[in-house]
Amino acid sequence: MADIRLEGVGHSYDGGRTWALKPLTWTWRDGRAYALLGPSGCGKTTLLNIISGLLSPTVGRIWFGEREVTSVPTAGRNIAQVFQFPVLYEEMSVYDNLAFPLRNRRYPKAEVDQRVRTVSRLLGLDDQLGRRSRRLDPGRQQIVSLGRGLVRPEVAAVLLDEPLTVIDPALKWTLRSKLKEIHRDTGHTLVYVTHDQTEALTFADEVVVLKDGEIVQSGTPAELFLSPAHEFVGHFIGSPGMNVLPAETADGLVMVGEAVVGRAVGELPPGPVNVGVRPEFVRITAHDPPGLQARITGVDRMGAYHLVHAEAGGHELVAKVDADSAYSPGTTAFFHFADAAFLFRDEVRCGSIAPLEGRREA
Numbered sequence: 350m351a352d353i354r355l356e357g358v359g360h361s362y363d364g365g366r367t368w369a370l371k372p373l374t375w376t377w378r379d380g381r382a383y384a385l386l387g388p389s390g391c392g393k394t395t396l397l398n399i400i401s402g403l404l405s406p407t408v409g410r411i412w413f414g415e416r417e418v419t420s421v422p423t424a425g426r427n428i429a430q431v432f433q434f435p436v437l438y439e440e441m442s443v444y445d446n447l448a449f450p451l452r453n454r455r456y457p458k459a460e461v462d463q464r465v466r467t468v469s470r471l472l473g474l475d476d477q478l479g480r481r482s483r484r485l486d487p488g489r490q491q492i493v494s495l496g497r498g499l500v501r502p503e504v505a506a507v508l509l510d511e512p513l514t515v516i517d518p519a520l521k522w523t524l525r526s527k528l529k530e531i532h533r534d535t536g537h538t539l540v541y542v543t544h545d546q547t548e549a550l551t552f553a554d555e556v557v558v559l560k561d562g563e564i565v566q567s568g569t570p571a572e573l574f575l576s577p578a579h580e581f582v583g584h585f586i587g588s589p590g591m592n593v594l595p596a597e598t599a600d601g602l603v604m605v606g607e608a609v610v611g612r613a614v615g616e617l618p619p620g621p622v623n624v625g626v627r628p629e630f631v632r633i634t635a636h637d638p639p640g641l642q643a644r645i646t647g648v649d650r651m652g653a654y655h656l657v658h659a660e661a662g663g664h665e666l667v668a669k670v671d672a673d674s675a676y677s678p679g680t681t682a683f684f685h686f687a688d689a690a691f692l693f694r695d696e697v698r699c700g701s702i703a704p705l706e707g708r709r710e711a
């Protein structure tokens with residue numbers, strides 16, 4: 350197959366007043382498993398429907414390899430799409446539903462049978478093949494829809510729009526790993542839309558984060574966690590999300606209120622910035638500044654770790670610490686941000702924070 354390239358593609362549903370998808374240039378690389386992650390209304394479905402041809406973009410051009418498909422209808426794009434709710438022929442058997450996309454394209458009978466049985470085995474449908482689809486519960490029907498999307502070996506891409514919404518939570522995990530297995534087997538390009546970070550991070554080679562119709566960052570799950578390029582990525586990925594504290598930079602130092610929390614790394618003119626640091630990278634000491642002095646407001650004991658909540662200068666922050674640590678609400682402590690702490694201006698990352706070598710006081 351081939352890469353799918355979007356060139357200045359954008360969409361407005363109201364004649365250009367607002368953009369559901371702001372014009373963007375982006376390549377979906379052949380054979381990769383992508384998660385398209387973002388909150389409700391950020392433009393995920395719009396983007397997916399533009400790739401499949403269900404929606405014609407207001408601006409821009411779409412290429413499948415060297416072939417421009419901007420005005421090619423869905424049927425001519427060779428895309429498989431799986432929606433949030435089951436789409437199947439209710440009067441047909443499960444076997445016939447799975448076979449339909451192959452028979453429709455005149456695959457030889459033996460290959461139809463072999464593909465149907467492979468997909469059915471992977472999705473746990475073997476004992477359902479003879480049943481009429483109408484008789485299945487909605488979760489099973491959705492698994493059949495998933496199978497219909499995955500059964501064809503030669504597709505430009507498989508697009509999945511929140512396909513596990515109606516599936517029982519206990520089954521979701523199994524199905525996600527089956528999807529990965531099928532992906533390895535077929536080498537399809539997969540684009541999997543979700544607003545659930547766990548789903549995105551466990552499924553994808555690459556996660557593309559969409560916000561207000563714009564891609565704000567893409568990368569491996571580890572990159573998004575360790576190196577957020579946008580405040581939104583820091584909030585949306587991770588549990589709890591990244592701490593964000595207003596700060597100033599002056600003379601190469603980063604100040605949160607009166608406290609110097611580190612050295613600014615990056616070409617930063619003085620002025621307001623936000624410090625972003627994940628709870629996992631906040632260290633707490635009882636004394637020994639530099640660090641931000643904060644009052645501990647609560648401790649959540651989560652079993653494997655504790656979440657220490659604190660307040661400094663009217664701002665809340667959280668640290669994720671070992672379960673054997675003992676911090677008490679009402680006491681004060683120093684919170685340090687020297688590891689994996691970043692600076693953001695206008696929500697976009699503009700620098701990072703380094704430790705103050707040799708400096709002992711705030």
Ligand SMILES: Nc1ncnc2c1ncn2[C@@H]1O[C@H](COP(=O)(O)OP(=O)(O)OP(=O)(O)O)[C@@H](O)[C@H]1O
Pocket residue numbers: 362369387388389390391392393394395396544
């Ligand atoms: N047919 C339509 N007509 C007008 N506006 C629309 C239409 N479809 C979507 N929108 C608007 O475009 C924006 C993006 O919607 P879209 O469905 O692409 O987002 P999404 O991220 O898929 O959301 P969800 O997760 O809720 O499905 C939203 O503001 C939505 O209200």
